[in-house]
Amino acid sequence: MTTEPGSAVADYLGLELPSKTAPQRARLAALARGLEGSAEPTSLVSYNSTGLVLIIGAEPSALSVVEDIVGRVTCLILATGSASMPESSGSGYTKHSVAGQEVPVLYGMPLQINGYLGSFRVLVQQKNREIELAKAMNLASGGIDIILDLGRNPVIGRERVPPGYFAPAGDSDRLHQALEEIPSLVGQFDKPLYVQYKPDICAHGERGITGCTRCLDVCPAEALSSLVGRIEVDPYLCHGVGSCAAVCPTGAIHYRFPNLGHSLDSLRRIIAAFLDQAETSPSILLYEGEHGGPQLAERIDTLPADIIPWRIEEAGSTGLELWLSAIAYGAQSVLIMTTDETPHSTVSALQSQVRLVSILLDGLELGAERVRLVGLDQLNPISGTANGGSVRVVKPASYGGIDEKRVVLRFATEHLATGLTSDIDHITLPPGSPFGSVQVDAQVCTLCMGCVSVCPAGAIGDDKAKPRLTFVESNCVQCGICEQACPEDAISLVPRLLLDNARRMQHQTLNEEAPFCCIDCGKPFTTQSMITKMEEKLSGHRMFQGDALKTLQRCEDCRVKAMF
Template sequence: MIPGLREDGPQGLARARALRQTPLPEPAQAAAVVYASRGRTAVLGAGAESIEAARRLASAGLRCMLIGPHAEGVSVPEAVLVVARPVESVQGWLGDFQIRVAGGVDPAPLWGDPVPRFDLVLDLQPEPCIGAEVPPPGYFATRGRAEALEAALAELPGLVGAFEKPRYFRYDPALCAHGYGDAVGCTRCIEACPAEAIRPQGEKIEVEPHLCQGLGACNAVCPTGALRYGFPELGEVMTYVRRLLRGFRQQGGERPVVLFHDAEEGGEALRAMAGRLDEAVLPVAVEEAGSLGLEAWLATLAYGASAVAVLLPPGAGGRLREALAGQTEVARALLAGLGHEPQRVALVEADEALPQTLTALGDWSELPAAEFAVMGSKRDALRLVLDHLARHGRPAGRFVALPEQAPFGTVVVDAARCTLCMSCTSACPVSALQAGGEVPRLSFVEWNCVQCGLCVATCPEDALGLQPRLDLDTEARTRPRVLLEEAPFHCVVCGKPFATQAVIRNMRERLAGHPMYREPDALRRLEMCGDCRVKDLFASEA
């Protein structure tokens, strides 16, 4: 509970009682990610600043190696090793950095250790080697800022020993829609990760736990739930929110605004302005505010909040902001299409205007509170939430148009180009596209579709496109509907169906001018099944 929240009015008293009676859940024990550092420090850069930084770190007890295009014979403290070559690359994390200098040379063996590595990196170069918005633990890039250099020099000596943090994410590759063969589909998590901890790995993705800083943007943007935040689990957070809102109502509170914030930086900012916050604002601390997405925000409204606000962490970088802004756009489009005020979901900043911004969000009446629990898969949670919001809204029509980053939508087929080859059905990771078996038919289950784009990427005829939307007909969106169907082509000899009309038509058109198909008999063989084609070839050679 944020200290200093007002309790002088009926709303403030209702909030205080609800917060006291609803304890925050204790997150389940998460697996630990371990770092081990022996203090072997690389100082990257040239000139007096880097020499002085190496001297200060060596005097603080760190083993230092000065790496950069220094002049030969540069004067450095005796305890500092010097590698007078430009740096080519740096990768890794606290206790396990790998550095390469000009010529691809690894300078770490100069330490003389059995396992040569760098534990810490102080990068004083004008252009840092690692450009991630959230750099790896143990890596400090100052970018010419004196205050950043002093902060790094103060922190580095304390990064010797063993350290651990939670393994923030959980990944289910069976749900991942990243790739199929050489085709690339969903890349939302890769693009959203500020730490650049996620990379493609064949048809799936790989998350490096030592690079992951737990900001949670991957969870917010993942359309399938393949990546989810595990510290705490979404179900734990939403059970707390549901009970908190129920308690607030039971104490006489009205039009609550739930404010999600991270416990550290966000919590500190709220403590500084606690007395100015409207009494209907219910702060909810989570590990990272960025770890919550559509299902959490909309479930909060379904549980009876007048509005939900997400406090951006102070200094949040572009990737996190863009990811959450994109999800906010989707949430607002859904709310507008369902007949609710789109501004009920908002991203907010910890600035002087925050108290007034939050007060304005309480202008709308809360919805009838749902009692379902947000458990199970992400899609199941969204289904429950959206159905509740639709029942208590005034939808303008059956279909809600959505922005491109939405996890719902349909597939559009160009009937003039599609040959019903069914490549798309093999690539679809969620069984949204389905083949008709013996019948040339392409069917589609709209609710399954996550708009990953793998069908578009694998279609050899460029016949498919995506259309983000939400179908409010709950029965229609969950049953297969036919996108394209045509009569099969029958073998001109035996009559057996073996292909589609479009496939044969396209083959005839494309091969009509080919030297091997100038003879009518050769073109006619395209219209035969495999068995009859072989028989005809042998007969023609007899």
């Protein structure tokens, strides 16, 4: 019998969880606790479509497809293939009558398609020139609403194509589905604004130097682009896959549907309630509602009661901060279920994050395999000792409601490091990790402070009172911009997690020197190493021979005075 909390849980999860045994009832009650509280609403993105459909393909196939949908939508054809291009057509178009309706046909090859549902632009190659399809066909709307690309090699070959673009690539089932769906795409359609971007904490680039590109590298929808040191998110192309947010080291790109603080609170309540009632540690199973949900529903009766399924929008929408927090709250393990629909780029982004979390958990003596990507056939809890070693048990953490990724990571790692039995100072991490230090070779660093001006995270700083390079390790996201900016090649990255949180947040000194004072007025204005470097560089220059080299030892004001 379904209890009242059970029905709220079933509505949210899209799953009817059994409630025959005490642990199963504890799971239902815990999930009901997770549903308390509401997520901050996100904005919406709207698409407007009048139902103007462009079919791209060889003329006979395109005409036969038109027969299925004409009358319910307005069709145009871009007829491809040399056999379709009559000499007489020029840049104009002809019309064919299909089921009593005139269907305009333009001949040419599609070169480029930009846009999304309600606003596609198509560039066409016609003989020796390129033309915009809307212009060539005198379309009053200026754009196309929907595209059905019948090519074996579709023009848009991304893992997640824009809404309104259908490319069955020769698969008759997918063509059938597209023809079913296309007539329904007339009107206004809203979707949530899945991700948001905070340029002020992004480490993509500074002063022409490119640093972090992690989000650009993983977006399966090509919804992100690089724009003079910052990232631009096209909300119309974004499918909410979320892998950008999972790999972002700073939280500059973050998931809003729901936001991190809400997800943390839900998981904390679920885990605490289950620990309380079942007196055993649960595993959290994160599954995609749309694709994973129906698959999971078929196995739900055999799902062990200590695995608590929790619906998420997309597998890529969670990351290190949520997984580590779940372990900090007392979960035995976190299972992230992927399906055949999860984009390959997302799976590989998640795999790299899971590898990182394994190294962290292993270093924290908590068991390396407690966070895993799983398929439907691998739904077993993973104990902390699955890798054979003994693991520590940590008291459940109580933090929550925090939306800042770096802050959550700090809380989680600090909590999980409490009570370590070994006296290790840090955990060494692979290159590309979001935590670490920088090493400065004091023999070559001139304290020019070029790195200070480019660090986007405020990790490297200077000291207004004297030539000193400072560093706050907890701020460093290992973007590498300082390493690239250093004219002396004095900086190298050291990916690691320093376990002493107080030290991580302290200002350390990377390099310091006594100031060099002007030989005329005595004012400190640079460092001895900078003077030595300049003298080495300019000693062969005809303008700096003999006493002229002393100019370098004067401050700016005294240099001007000495000239007159």
